[in-house]
Amino acid sequence: RKEVEQDPGPFNVPEGATVAFNCTYSNSASQSFFWYRQDCRKEPKLLMSVYSSGNEDGRFTAQLNRASQYISLLIRDSKLSDSATYLCVVNKAAGNKLTFGGGTRVLVKP
Amino acid sequence: DTAVSQTPKYLVTQMGNDKSIKCEQNLGHDTMYWYKQDSKKFLKIMFSYNNKELIINETVPNRFSPKSPDKAHLNLHINSLELGDSAVYFCASSQVGAASYEQYFGPGTRLTVT
Numbered sequence: 548r549k550e551v552e553q554d555p556g557p558f559n560v561p562e563g564a565t566v567a568f569n570c571t572y573s574n575s576a577s578q579s580f581f582w583y584r585q586d587c588r589k590e591p592k593l594l595m596s597v598y599s600s601g602n603e604d605g606r607f608t609a610q611l612n613r614a615s616q617y618i619s620l621l622i623r624d625s626k627l628s629d630s631a632t633y634l635c636v637v638n639k640a641a642g643n644k645l646t647f648g649g650g651t652r653v654l655v656k657p
Numbered sequence: 658d659t660a661v662s663q664t665p666k667y668l669v670t671q672m673g674n675d676k677s678i679k680c681e682q683n684l685g686h687d688t689m690y691w692y693k694q695d696s697k698k699f700l701k702i703m704f705s706y707n708n709k710e711l712i713i714n715e716t717v718p719n720r721f722s723p724k725s726p727d728k729a730h731l732n733l734h735i736n737s738l739e740l741g742d743s744a745v746y747f748c749a750s751s752q753v754g755a756a757s758y759e760q761y762f763g764p765g766t767r768l769t770v771t
Contacts, residue, residue, distance in 0.1 A: 649697065
């Protein structure tokens with residue numbers, strides 16, 4: 548079983564719609580959680596950290612469920628520019644070693 | 658004012674050759690990383706250096722040898738290149754202990770071994 552698992556998609560989303568997807572992680576000792584965004588043929592960039600109480604950044608909402616060991620990302624009012632691969636990232640207890648999921652591809656269409 | 662830079666951006670070479678990729682960061686971070694992203698898009702950490710000291714060394718063939726001359730630079734040398742080494746190699750940096758744990762990535766080096 549992979550340490551961090553994501554539905555690879557693609558999620559085809561009409562512009563203006565809401566899309567949500569999850570990521571599961573296997574290490575219950577994981578301490579920090581993030582969503583990174585990677586555009587085609589570009590480097591990953593931090594989208595947002597995920598806090599235990601859930602957090603929102605504009606149209607993006609992230610949730611953490613420690614009991615079931617998953618995190619989620621919800622995008623409201625999708626824009627064409629939201630088309631990208633969203634990488635779920637988990638930080639283990641020791642050090643700053645990030646473990647990346649395989650990514651969920653989102654395609655927003657007019 | 659590029660934060661994390663890598664050279665070269667593209668590298669096409671033949672099997673058996675030796676090649677190097679260079680990385681530099683101007684963010685003042687104390688930790689740098691090398692990641693490999695294969696054709697299936699999985700991003701896997703290879704090495705990490707903190708203040709020039711190797712702190713993460715994943716299961717990587719010893720044909721791969723990182724070197725950090727100072728905390729702003731982390732190079733990757735690959736000996737006897739194989740077809741399976743074809744991938745995008747990303748350098749990243751972060752400040753260990755910073756609350757966000759954010760890692761800043763370079764633009765990647767697309768290595769093709771023929």
